[in-house]
Amino acid sequence: SAVISQKPSRDICQRGTSLTIQCQVDSQVTMMFWYRQQPGQSLTLIATANQGSEATYESGFVIDKFPISRPNLTFSTLTVSNMSPEDSSIYLCSAVQGMNTEAFFGQGTRLTVV
Amino acid sequence: GQSLEQPSEVTAVEGAIVQINCTYQTSGFYGLSWYQQHDGGAPTFLSYNALDGLEETGRFSSFLSRSDSYGYLLLQELQMKDSASYFCAVRDNSNYQLIWGAGTKLIIKP
DSSP: OOOEEEEOSEEEEOTTOOEEEEEEESSOOSEEEEEEEOTTSOEEEEEEEOTTSOOEEOTTOOTTTSOEEEEETTEEEEEEOSOOGGGOEEEEEEEEOTTOOOEEEOOOEEEEEO | OOEEEOOSEEEEETTOOEEEEEEEEOSOOSOEEEEEEOTTSOOEEEEEESSSEEEEETTEEEEEETTTTEEEEEEOSOOGGGOEEEEEEEEOSTTOOEEEOOOEEEEEEO
C-alpha cells in the first residue's frame, strides 16, 4: 500500500494569485494523477503527472493554468495559476503502485478563491 | 463517448442489504473498481473485478458481467458508518487511468 501526504489541506486565496499543492508518497509509485472534485460530484481527471517529463493533460485543462511537476517517483506538485472563483474546488492527488489495481488518494485540498 | 451510470442515491435501513448497480460504456476495459468516499474524505478502494463473477471481501461483495457491461456492489449488514458515496470506476486502458461514475450517495436509516 501507499500513503499520500497532501498539503495544504485547505486554503482561501485571492483571485489572480497562484497556489501550489504538494503530494508526497511514502513509497515509489508507477503513476500519479491529479483530480478535481466539486462537493457531491464525481472526480474529474486534470492530468497524469509523468516522472521527469511534461504532464499529460485531459481535455479542458492546460499546462499554463495547471502546471504540474513530478521530479521523482514519490513527489508531485500541482499549481493552480491566476485563480478565479471558478477554480474553487477540492483537488486530489492519486497514485497507483506497480501492477496494483488500487488507486491511493491524498486527503485533498479544499480551495476557495475569493 | 465513455460513460458509467449508477443511481444518484440509495436509502436503506441499518442491518439490511443494499445493491448499487453500475453500467458502463467505454472504449476499452481493464476492470471495474469500487471506491467509498465519506463526506470531506478521500476515496478509498473497496474492490476490483477484472473477470466475470463475484468477489467477496467481508461485508462487501462486487460482481461483474463483462458481456452485459454491468457490475454491482453489494453491502451486507449495513452499519451507520457505511453512509457515504460509492463510486464505480473503469480502467479503460493500460495507463491506469480511471473513468469514474457520478457516485451513489448511500443513506442509512436506523
